Amino acid sequence: MNFSTFKRWVFWAHLFAGLLASIVVFIMAFTGVLLTYERQFKELSEMAYAQTIDIEKSVISTERVVSILREKHPNEAHIFVRWVNSEGAAIPAWAGEHSYLIHPYTGDILREGEGVVEEAFHVITDLHRYLLMEGDYQLIGKTITAYSNLIFIFLLLSGVIIWLPKHISKKSLKQQMWLRQKYTNKQHRRRHWHFVFGMWSLPFLVVIGLTATLFYFEWANNALYGMYGEQVPTREKKAMPESLDADVVSYDTLFTKAQQHANENGYQDWYSMWMEIGKSEGVARFYIDKSIGHRQELAYSLYFDTGTGDITRTLYKTDWPKGSQAWGTSRFLHTGEYFGFIGQTIAGLVSLLCCILVYTGTLLGVQRLLNLRKQH
Structure with missing residues (x-):
């Protein structure tokens, strides 16, 4: 099998896998955008209850x-x-x-329970993790997002193979890495956007996808802790x-x-x-x-x-322990919070680009299948 044939097989696997997981991946990406500054919004929600400084009263103990x-x-x-x-x-x-x-200053209860902001983020998080499924169905939602994430990782890696130009040169790479001013048609624009946005966001999305496996799979945690010769703590x-x-x-x-x-x-x-x-x-x-x-x-x-x-x-x-340090780092690499506000912003932006990738990829895939049907 030559590389051209291999690339064709990868393309069709990429297309069908993308269509299969498109809705769930889009939901996870879009909710990821909404969760970008979750910590800041929650803090602002509590700051809204700050009281005027009273120099005549001391803070309660x-x-x-x-x-x-x-x-x-x-x-x-x-x-x-x-x-x-x-x-x-x-x-x-x-x-x-x-x-x-x-x-x-007085000890009065200003708010009981969570506020509107906190409750909103709970809903978004549940959609991100479990597709809003509750009770006995939550495991089903978690399983769907878990395997959709694995498909997402496959899409990222297979996308690199599809992206590779026939003849690698500085000119061909530049054409595949930068947006153009004019496009032949909508399909041409969508395809080029899919390539360009995909490559620029690739390293960040790979990190987001790989770190997410730790939240779902025992084997991922075993692999991480095993790198340091440790067992997953019980x-x-x-x-x-x-x-x-x-x-x-x-x-x-x-x-x-x-x-x-x-x-x-x-x-x-x-x-x-x-x-x-x-x-x-x-x-x-x-x-x-x-x-x-x-x-x-x-x-x-x-x-x-x-x-x-x-x-x-x-x-x-x-x-x-080294394994726990790595897990903690991975946990907040997923959200970008490991690098603070800048990291969160990058994570939010690439999540938005991921939404564009799903959108353009789905339209390209559907159009490809429709064209194939017309040919037959």
Whole structure:
């Protein structure tokens, strides 16, 4: 089989695979565009509840926030409190699955449950991952998106073979890499756009597609961890404490110590600080983050013994096992957040280009089949 014949077989496989997965791939790409700045929009949603700075009133204590949550949910000991390093910022807090935004000066509940922005992003995420299927059907939706993603990876790789010009030269590559001012007809324009946008977005889309396999397939995780000679860690379900009786040292004292530790270790410009209690008895974890979230290299965890107030452990990403570091990096390479705002923007743009690829590819494929039918 010569290369021309091989390329023809690849073309038809590319065409039929593309038509098969086109709708699902388009949904995942389009929702990917909508999710581009998810973290920023959620943060802005909470910032809308910021209060006018009142110099006559002090910010309520961490102890007070915990007591508010305990009063509302006395049987829920697993609590999160997030302090944003900005005057007047509302205080996000959780008791189990119950979320609140709390007034920083009065302790009043500003918002119970998620806001409209958060709920909207939940819907978009569920469409992206599960095609909005719920309950027992969610696994079906996840399976469809999982295998559509594998087809997508095949389309990217086979597309390179189809793209290759007959005679590779600087001129031929330039013709295949840049948009033209004029086109013979719509089909010519769509085909050329498909090639050009496909090649420029290829490396980014390959990263997005490959990292997505980690969310679906055990073999992908085994391969990633296996590169570092590690096993995929198993999640142990530990019984969480039913009360916070073991917490002797006040949470305000722990918060002050966490701030001091951050100041002494180059994190004086922290953006937010999370306190988690009630997951393990006698342990409080502070997550100190320089970013608005999802930048693991810019954050670390600080663990306290709530009986003595002593620091028992500090944990940076570099302290994680190599496999877990790679998984964490892959997780946020998928969204572009690993590189911050610029990375998110690039991920959003190539997701938009992917929508164009699906659109042009589908029209080209359908037209090719119609022409083939006319010939017969």
